[in-house]
Amino acid sequence: MILSRVALSSPESLTPNAAMIVPDPGPLPVQPEFDFARLPAATRPLVAAPPAPECELCVTIPVYNEETDIAHTLAALAAQTDLDGQALDPALYEVLVLANNCTDGTGEVVRGFAARHPAFRLHLIEILLAKPHAHVGAARRLVMDEACRRLESLRKPRGVIAATDGDTRVRPNWVAANLAEMANGADAVGGRILAGPEQVAALAPGTRLYYRLDTAYRTLRAAYETILNPDPANGWPRHHHFFGASLAVTAETYRRAGGLPVVPCLEDMAFADALERLGARMRQSPAVNVLTSLRVAGRVDVGLSGTLSKWTRAAEDGEPLLLESPDTIARESLNRVHLRRRWVEGYSPKAARKTAAALELDPGWLAERWQRARSAGELCQAVFWHHRERQTGPYALPLMEVRTAIAELRRRITRHRADLRERTVRPPARTSRAGIFPPAGPADAAEVVPRPPPGTFRGPDRPSADSRARTASSEPAAGVLPVPVG
Numbered sequence: 204m205i206l207s208r209v210a211l212s213s214p215e216s217l218t219p220n221a222a223m224i225v226p227d228p229g230p231l232p233v234q235p236e237f238d239f240a241r242l243p244a245a246t247r248p249l250v251a252a253p254p255a256p257e258c259e260l261c262v263t264i265p266v267y268n269e270e271t272d273i274a275h276t277l278a279a280l281a282a283q284t285d286l287d288g289q290a291l292d293p294a295l296y297e298v299l300v301l302a303n304n305c306t307d308g309t310g311e312v313v314r315g316f317a318a319r320h321p322a323f324r325l326h327l328i329e330i331l332l333a334k335p336h337a338h339v340g341a342a343r344r345l346v347m348d349e350a351c352r353r354l355e356s357l358r359k360p361r362g363v364i365a366a367t368d369g370d371t372r373v374r375p376n377w378v379a380a381n382l383a384e385m386a387n388g389a390d391a392v393g394g395r396i397l398a399g400p401e402q403v404a405a406l407a408p409g410t411r412l413y414y415r416l417d418t419a420y421r422t423l424r425a426a427y428e429t430i431l432n433p434d435p436a437n438g439w440p441r442h443h444h445f446f447g448a449s450l451a452v453t454a455e456t457y458r459r460a461g462g463l464p465v466v467p468c469l470e471d472m473a474f475a476d477a478l479e480r481l482g483a484r485m486r487q488s489p490a491v492n493v494l495t496s497l498r499v500a501g502r503v504d505v506g507l508s509g510t511l512s513k514w515t516r517a518a519e520d521g522e523p524l525l526l527e528s529p530d531t532i533a534r535e536s537l538n539r540v541h542l543r544r545r546w547v548e549g550y551s552p553k554a555a556r557k558t559a560a561a562l563e564l565d566p567g568w569l570a571e572r573w574q575r576a577r578s579a580g581e582l583c584q585a586v587f588w589h590h591r592e593r594q595t596g597p598y599a600l601p602l603m604e605v606r607t608a609i610a611e612l613r614r615r616i617t618r619h620r621a622d623l624r625e626r627t628v629r630p631p632a633r634t635s636r637a638g639i640f641p642p643a644g645p646a647d648a649a650e651v652v653p654r655p656p657p658g659t660f661r662g663p664d665r666p667s668a669d670s671r672a673r674t675a676s677s678e679p680a681a682g683v684l685p686v687p688v689g
Contacts, residue, residue: 394449409518
């Protein structure tokens with residue numbers, strides 16, 4: 204049995220990690236890279252036992268009162284296989300569970316599991332965070348920092364820090380699939396987040412309908428964005444998730460990004476923003492999957508549980524689901540294409556003026572942001588949020604009812620495939636020259652939208668004021684297949 208327990212009163216007592224906790228500045232100004240030379244020489248690791256020399260991946264799980272689900276989470280991690288279905292060497296990975304302010308039996312469950320699985324490399328860290336820090340952002344940051352420190356102690360900059368949640372069960376090859384994506388060149392990987400059909404069926408009818416419509420829209424949106432703005436590091440097939448239930452990042456990329464932003468909620472999306480600003484190669488891999496719970500009553504007002512609650516209220520009130528129109532998606536995608544091309548060509552006052560005119564931006568503002576940016580991704584993000592901030596009054600973001608948007612996205616993707624066929628003599632290969640065009644469109648999205656009988660309630664959610672808030676989604680279950688969430 205490999206089990207570590209650390210009892211701490213506050214993050215300030217965690218010298219190496221507390222020094223890394225800095226407020227998240229948002230998309231602009233850019234958070235400077237953390238200077239690890241400032242750390243005191245005497246540091247206290249959260250886990251005393253050293254990692255196995257063979258360790259390639261550290262799984263991090265921040266938990267708060269998860270005594271009901273944590274055993275299932277650990278069981279899935281203890282039964283990992285390689286991509287061929289053979290048992291994975293347990294020395295290749297370890298699991299760090301950080302129990303944050305738990306008042307239930309979470310710690311006892313973890314200790315009992317460790318005692319029953321002596322070969323499973325499991326470390327329990329029990330902490331009591333002071334109220335200002337008692338949230339998932341601080342807890343996830345602390346445990347991911349520890350994973351980074353452990354991989355660096357092995358001199359493995361491409362070692363993988365993986366994250367999941369205490370109510371989530373990873374698929375049998377989750378560790379191996381994450382490692383495979385990193386071996387293929389990814390710096391960070393977002394896994395596809397699924398839910399069991401029995402959980403979807405338990406949702407209120409209106410909530411379930413919004414849930415499925417939202418997934419159809421976001422799956423088609425991902426396909427359309429891939430067509431308009433192909434990313435060699437994130438080609439089709441892909442999905443739209445990069446959330447805490449399944450994300451992974453190399454130790455060197457985590458370090459360069461300055462660590463996970465410490466925010467009370469949506470820390471995973473803030474981290475995705477930081478990775479984009481860094482110019483990291485981000486992969487949303489359909490080969491990496493997890494099953495998670497559908498909590499309507501959650502610990503924060505945003506995220507999956509918050510969105511489910513919002514949809515439930517919207518269903519009761521008969522509100523329509525309004526989402527960004529395909530025209531908005533196209534404009535934002537093509538803006539990124541334009542900015543990335545200009546970035547490659549290099550900055551000049553003339554280029555800044557021409558680009559500002561094309562994107563309806565103030566030339567002085569764009570010139571200043573362009574010269575400050577460290578990567579094309581950082582410049583794209585600055586322009587994106589600048590446009591979003593202007594989208595009030597005459598610049599208001601045009602929204603579209605979800606069914607209309609889904610139909611239009613399908614039409615545009617179908618038209619693209621037809622145009623592609625007309626430009627080639629032979630049938631297209633499995634992927635295009637850039638490796639991003641789906642040969643037959645997003646297969647799992649094509650039949651996603653249910654066709655309810657007349658009179659079935661059709662409304663859903665109204666976008667939150669925070670346009671970055673995560674929306675939950677799912678696909679209709681076929682048999683006993685799981686469905687995506689997030």
